[in-house]
Amino acid sequence: xxxxxxxxxxxxxxxxxxxxxxxxxxxxxxxxxxxxxxxxxxxxxxxxxxxxxxxxxxxxxxxxxxxxxxxxxxxxxxxxxxxxxxxxxxxxxxxxxxxxxxxxxxxxxxxxxxxxxxxxxxxxxxxxxxxxxxxxxxxxxxxxxxxxxxxxxxxxxxxxxxxxxxxxxxxxxxxxxxxxxxxxxxxxxxxxx
Amino acid sequence: xxxxxxxxxxxxxxxxxxxxxxxxxxxxxxxxxxxxxxxxxxxxxxxxxxxxxxxxxxxxxxxxxxxxxxxxxxxxxxxxxxxxxxxxxxxxxxxxxxxxxxxxxxxxxxxxxxxxxxxxxxxxxxxxxxxxxxxxxxxxxxxxxxxxxxxxxxxxxxxxxxxxxxxxxxxxxxxxxxxxxxxxxxxxxxxxx
Numbered sequence: 447x448x449x450x451x452x453x454x455x456x457x458x459x460x461x462x463x464x465x466x467x468x469x470x471x472x473x474x475x476x477x478x479x480x481x482x483x484x485x486x487x488x489x490x491x492x493x494x495x496x497x498x499x500x501x502x503x504x505x506x507x508x509x510x511x512x513x514x515x516x517x518x519x520x521x522x523x524x525x526x527x528x529x530x531x532x533x534x535x536x537x538x539x540x541x542x543x544x545x546x547x548x549x550x551x552x553x554x555x556x557x558x559x560x561x562x563x564x565x566x567x568x569x570x571x572x573x574x575x576x577x578x579x580x581x582x583x584x585x586x587x588x589x590x591x592x593x594x595x596x597x598x599x600x601x602x603x604x605x606x607x608x609x610x611x612x613x614x615x616x617x618x619x620x621x622x623x624x625x626x627x628x629x630x631x632x633x634x635x636x637x638x639x
Numbered sequence: 640x641x642x643x644x645x646x647x648x649x650x651x652x653x654x655x656x657x658x659x660x661x662x663x664x665x666x667x668x669x670x671x672x673x674x675x676x677x678x679x680x681x682x683x684x685x686x687x688x689x690x691x692x693x694x695x696x697x698x699x700x701x702x703x704x705x706x707x708x709x710x711x712x713x714x715x716x717x718x719x720x721x722x723x724x725x726x727x728x729x730x731x732x733x734x735x736x737x738x739x740x741x742x743x744x745x746x747x748x749x750x751x752x753x754x755x756x757x758x759x760x761x762x763x764x765x766x767x768x769x770x771x772x773x774x775x776x777x778x779x780x781x782x783x784x785x786x787x788x789x790x791x792x793x794x795x796x797x798x799x800x801x802x803x804x805x806x807x808x809x810x811x812x813x814x815x816x817x818x819x820x821x822x823x824x825x826x827x828x829x830x831x832x
Contacts, residue, residue, distance in 0.1 A: 489729035489739040496730055518715040525711050526722040533723030534730065536682035537689055546682040 448475065450508035451595030452499070452535040453588065454516065456527030457484055459495050459535075460585075462592030463506045464577065466599035474577040476506060477588045488527075496534040503538055511539040512598035514590070515548040547598050554590075554597040569593050641668065643701035644788030645692070645728040646781065647709065649720030650677055652688050652728075653778075655785030656699045657770065659792035667770040669699060670781045681720075689727045696731055704732040705791035707783070708741040740791050747783070747790040762786050 453460030463476040480498030482491035503511070513536065516529045539546045556562040558572045570582050570589045576596055583589045646653030652675075656668040673691030675684035696704070706729065709722045725741075732739045749755040751765045763775050763782045769789055776782045 487739070488741075489733040492726050492730045493733035516719060518711075518718050522711040525719075526709060529719040529722045530726030533685050533726050537685045537727065537730075540682040540686035546680070548681075 447510070447599070448506060448508045449510050449512055449595040449598050450502065450506055451591040451593065451598065452511060452513045452532070453590040453594060454514055454528050454531035454535060456482060456488075456491055456495065456524070456531050458587060459499065459531050460588040460591030461499070461502050462583075462588060462590075462595045463502075463508065464592060464595045464599060470600065472576055472596060472599055474579060474583075474592070476502075477583050477585075477592055478502070479585050479588050492530060492534060495531050496538060499535050499538045503542055503544065508544060510545050510547060510598060511535065512547050512549055512594045514554070514594055515550045517550075547601075549594055549597050549601075551590075553601075554593045557597040557600045558593055640703070640792070641699060641701045642703050642705055642788040642791050643695065643699055644784040644786065644791065645704060645706045645725070646783035646787060647707055647721050647724035647728060649675060649681075649684055649688065649717070649724050651780060652692065652724050653781040653784030654692070654695045655776075655781060655783075655788045656695075656701065657785060657788045657792060663793060665769055665789060665792055667772060667776075667785070669695075670776050670778075670785055671695070672778050672781050685723060685727060688724050689731060692728050692731045696735055696737065701737060703738050703740060703791060704728065705740050705742055705787045707747070707787055708743045710743075740794075742787055742790050742794075744783075746794075747786045750790040750793045751786055 447466045449464055449466060451460075451462040451464070453462075459480040461476070461478050461480060465473045465475055467473065480495055480502070482494040484491075486494075513532050516525065516532050518525065520528065536546050552562040555564040555569055558564075558576065559568050561568070564572075570586065573579075573589050573592050573596060574582050577583075577592065583592055640659045642657055642659060644653075644655040644657075646655075652673040653670075654673060655670045658666045658668055660666065673688055673695070675687040677684075679687075706725050709718065709725050711718065713721065729739050745755040748757040748762055751757075751769065752761050754761070757765075759782075763779065766772075766782050766785050766789060767775050770776075770785065776785055
């Protein structure tokens with residue numbers, strides 16, 4: 447299963463591609479940044495980002511696209527451009543009938559390091575280790591896109607199919623599954639008690 | 640000159656088309672709403688809005704697209720979807736090399752009623768009068784899209800070409816031109832004095 451992660455942005459849009467094999471073995475395929483020129487008009491910038499994302503989707507034909515979920519509370523200066531870039535990634539995937547998943551930065555950090563509040567460098571190091579890379583992935587900020595792809599591969603449900611069940615989860619995955627359950631069933635409220 | 644206005648939204652995206660003839664005479668061509676189902680996934684909703692907007696652009700082949708400018712300060716519940724819909728409209732226009740203009744709601748109200756704080760019903764009535772319609776445009780919320788198209792046609796520069804100059808501006812246009820100048824040259828700071 448090939449997963450393409452997108453760290454959305456209007457100036458720099460990270461793209462990371464991994465392959466999830468048997469027993470959750472993950473291999474690195476590709477990492478890059480699709481750029482647009484901040485001096486160009488917004489419509490042309492969106493067109494360049496969209497064309498760049500389409501080219502990546504057509505090159506790697508992923509089975510799923512994992513995009514960072516954008517929140518309205520984020521940095522006001524960039525949040526609209528970030529949301530628009532995320533929208534273009536969703537559009538490009540939907541046009542190719544590729545399933546789309548949205549993951550929060552906290553989910554990605556938790557899945558990869560076991561700590562939803564991990565520092566950027568910790569995430570980069572774990573991405574490097576998980577993908578058996580010799581050096582930190584470059585460009586550095588595209589590591590987030592790889593993290594999103596890995597996050598989707600390691601998520602408690604979905605990728606773990608065909609006999610793999612919760613007893614095979616890593617401690618980080620178990621913690622994540624627990625956090626997801628709590629979030630879904632109300633904020634830590636004990637039910638049925 | 641045919642102008643297509645877009646009032647962006649993920650659930651309801653207003654589209655209004657007007658023709659700007661000689662002496663700023665404006666004629667109504669079309670008004671409609673492109674919709675997406677809130678129960679569908681976000682990627683499919685964006686795809687439907689994009690396809691709907693592309694169909695309108697291909698049907699009316701506008702010379703310009705006028706889109707409401709979205710601000711990060713807007714309603715937090717809908718601002719990201721609104722920004723994404725605006726992004727799709729920009730993308731669809733850029734793919735057809737149609738020039739894009741962004742106008743704020745205040746600009747549109749000012750251009751049409753002479754009052755940047757005008758009520759919705761005032762804008763609707765003036766849109767009806769300017770376009771010589773017998774009744775208020777329907778669907779009602781698509782009147783904003785017509786207002787954006789009209790706003791672009793009546794803007795102080797651009798539509799006023801070929802001998803038409805500032806002495807031919809309406810009082811509303813003069814007020815708008817003045818407001819634009821102030822905004823461009825600093826917030827009301829008198830320069831060169």
